[in-house]
Amino acid sequence: MNKSDILKIVKKKLSEKIETLERLISETRASNNETKSSMGDKYETSREMVQQQISTLQIQLNENRKSHTFLITLNVNPHQIIGVGSLVETDKGLFYIAVSCGEIIYEGKKIFVISSESPLGAALLGKKKTEQITLNNSAQNIVNIW
Structure with missing residues (x-):
């Protein structure tokens, strides 16, 4: 088994997740700006829900970025004892x-x-x-x- 190839697949999968989350955040922000109206409380409630959704997506994005950065440090050499990178x-x-x-x-x-x-x-x-x-x-x- 070639761990370098496996690591490339994992990095690619995380990169795709990061791109998807970035796109979702961008689209959500754009839709929030387009839905401005004079509906009073309903608008403020809707706006807050969208902001919470953006915050949740941002947390996921940050975790995926952190994981992607962590992958750079992994040792792909064979292990005798199981550890991170095994x-x-x-x-x-x-x-x-x-x-x-x-x-x-x-x-x-x-x-x-x-x-x-x-x-x-x-x-x-x-x-x-x-x-x-x-x-x-x-x-x-x-x-x-x-």
Whole structure:
């Protein structure tokens, strides 16, 4: 497994999320400016709801930007002990410990990109090949680490 290629896919996915969020914020701001009217309280309530929506999108955008910046620091060298930047194969699936990004497909295989703070990510940290973890009463054997 080429972790450099996997990292490129994750970066691309985050870049696309960032672009989408930036577009949504821009469109939401534009629609807020276009809907000005003299409806009094209803207008102010609507305007506040739009502002809250923009704030929520801005938080998501900042988190995605922070994750994208973090990816630059990841070590793509093979690991013997699971840590941030490790690609881990268990008997339940493939997991790339980096940032919370969801599922990607690499060479026809599903890889779940998870954060080290996630329950599974935290359980895997510090483990070695052939060790076992238990999460939610379900055991997983570590088959391989890259």
